Amino acid sequence: MAEKTGCSRFSEELVGIAIGEEHPEALEHLKKCPNCSEKLEQFKRIVGTAKISRFDAPEDVIEKAKDIFQQRTAQRAQLVSSTLAMEGIRAAHQGSFQNIYSWDDHRMRVMYVKTEKGWEVISSLPSKEWQVKVRGKRIEPDEALRISFLAKELKQTTFTLEGPGITVEIPAPSVENNERQRSG
Amino acid sequence: MKDRFSDVGILLERAKRGDNKAWNKLVEHFQNLVYSIPARMGLQTEDCNDVFQTTFVALYQNMQNINEPKALSRWLAVTASREALRVRRLGSKHQGEVPEEITLEDLLVLEERSAEEMAIEALESDKIWAAVRSLPDRCKRLLEVLFSRENLSYEEISRMTGMPVGAIGPTRARCLEQLRKILQKEGFFEQEVVSQATGGGS
Helix, strand or coil, rough: CCCHHHHHHHHHHHHHHHHHCCCCHHHHHHHHCHHHHHHHHHHHHHHHHCCCCCCCCHHHHHHHHHHHHHHHHHECEEEEEECCCCHHHHHHHHCCEEEEEECHHHHHHHHEEEEECCEEEEEEECCCEEEEEEECCCEEECCCCEEEEEECCHHHEEEEEECCCEEEEECCCCHHHHHHHCCC | CCCCHHHHHHHHHHCCCHHHHHHHHHHHHHHHHHHHHHHHCCCCCCHHHHHHHHHHHHHHHHHHHHCCCHHHHHHHHHHHHHHHHHHHHHHHHHHHCCCCCCHHHHHHHHHHHHHHHHHHHHHHHHHHHHHCCCCHHHHHHHHHHHHCCCCCCCHHHHHCCCHHHHHHHHHHHHHHHHHHHHHHHCCCCCCCCCCCCCCCCC
């Protein structure tokens, strides 16, 4: 093996000094070698910083932090008012009505119109960042951000809105939902 | 070498768009960085758990405003250290532990500086360990042993790594040099050392 010369002679010793070993000959070299001195300082910084205690979070705490996302993203919009509030959902089978849902700072008006083919659901997106999916299929809004889709039955009109970091379910009007709003 | 921040950047973007799996991976990626801060500040386990949870709730609420993957780790470290400091102050208040020889104002300044230092130290440590993980297995194992335990003899290191005693010195030098070069490439040494950097903001 070729004999090491100059700075390379001390490469192992530099690391040893950074770890806390004593190497007098290398220390002598360091006095007249700014390159090796700089390298030693870098090794010392690495070793010193790497030895700082590190702690893994307990598994259950990690799981709880993961849950934050689901708890906050998968929201169900609340029905805040309905034109059916006075009549009850059963009256809806005759014509059309509108519900207003809310989540966070948003409010959304949703029209339900009875047609020959079933129920047409009409609404507007809060902004361009939002998308609508009905049973997993994306519905394209028009230029004014209006969306509409058809469902055979009223109970099939549930849809989801996907916005920045949030998914909101707009539930289908039901006797329970609307009656709850009516009594509330 | 692949930029390890690119993975974090992709995860962050996906999480912003509502990808639950990306969020889970971000939590796993940064759990050690975040949890180490309150733990090193000496908080009780329950308080560490609270700081951890609060930090990730804050991340959830603010991630739309974080655009640089490199800024994310700093944001988490600073948020965790400030929250840990807040929790520690609450604890001190209940126990009446304000030292008499310094004013409350001095104490607050000292505590804030110490929290900031803690955040920077944790960040630097995180960067080093991320770089260690990118080394070949032989180096990774050896450096993990060297950095995690104090004053080990060559015989002990040999037992723990399965490396012949005669190979430890040269391998250690080679591995640390590789690590130094990776960190140098990432600009690690261009940053100010902790004691000089405490005046900087986030």
